[in-house]
Amino acid sequence: AIHPSIHQSIHPSIHAYPHERVRVIDSPVNIKQGGGRNRALAEARGEYVMFVDADDALRSDAVAVCLETARRENADMVIFDYARFSSAPANIGEEICQLGKDASGLRGEDLRRRILDRSTPVWSAMYRKELITDNGLFFPEKVFYEDNAVALAMQLSAKTPVKINEALYLYRFDNLSVTRSTNNYHFFGRLASAVTLMDHLKRLGLYERY
Numbered sequence: 001a002i003h004p005s006i007h008q009s010i011h012p013s014i015h016a017y018p019h020e021r022v023r024v025i026d027s028p029v030n031i032k033q034g035g036g037r038n039r040a041l042a043e044a045r046g047e048y049v050m051f052v053d054a055d056d057a058l059r060s061d062a063v064a065v066c067l068e069t070a071r072r073e074n075a076d077m078v079i080f081d082y083a084r085f086s087s088a089p090a091n092i093g094e095e096i097c098q099l100g101k102d103a104s105g106l107r108g109e110d111l112r113r114r115i116l117d118r119s120t121p122v123w124s125a126m127y128r129k130e131l132i133t134d135n136g137l138f139f140p141e142k143v144f145y146e147d148n149a150v151a152l153a154m155q156l157s158a159k160t161p162v163k164i165n166e167a168l169y170l171y172r173f174d175n176l177s178v179t180r181s182t183n184n185y186h187f188f189g190r191l192a193s194a195v196t197l198m199d200h201l202k203r204l205g206l207y208e209r210y
Contacts, residue, residue: 001025034139034146041138044129051123051147055172057085062168066126069164076128077158079103079120082169095167098124103163111163115155116210122151124169131157135204140196144189149196156206 001024025043027035037051048070052058059065066078081097098120106114132138132150135157139146155161201207 032142034143035141037139047128048126049129050126057170059168065166065168069162073162075160075162076131077125077161079125079163080166080168082124082171083167084173085170086174099163101165104165111161112156122147145193148193152197153200153204157204
């Protein structure tokens with residue numbers, strides 16, 4: 001768990017969680033989501049990584065389901081659906097399947113082209129860590145919309161992607177955030193993230209390919 005700044009509070013349950021594999025990593029300054037995710041990638045000891053925003057949640061069996069699928073399919077990326085919730089994860093509402101239920105039967109280039117056509121958030125997948133690190137797809141730091149700068153490049157770089165029809169991520173939609181505000185100067189971050197994404201796609205040969 002990345003605590004983005006020692007000057008911000010963190011839920012006490014994180015520090016108290018009784019498991020030796022759970023670590024809280026503090027930052028002396030607010031490094032925002034991009035810096036936090038990069039720090040987590042540097043600290044991660046496992047083969048696979050997932051991203052969860054602080055106001056969202058995972059289904060209790062999400063990691064187990066993804067790992068089982070990845071090992072069975074030798075997948076370097078397992079994409080899943082998500083469900084919207086309000087106030088508490090128990091208040092689960094609509095399930096969202098952006099790639100379509102039939103995408104679970106697609107593999108390789110067919111699935112990558114479906115991702116290109118419909119796109120899916122960076123947090124809607126489990127990734128083999130080296131898929132990100134070996135391709136130099138680290139998040140821009142201290143900015144907004146950092147995930148837009150790398151998500152598509154990560155997903156198109158996957159050699160053995162798999163899609164499963166289970167809503168494993170719980171996305172909160174009734175909170176305050178930049179993406180739900182209006183007339184916010186941070187919206188210009190979308191332009192910067194698009195430029196960064198284009199640079200990654202060209203560098204990795206994906207722009208010319210697709």
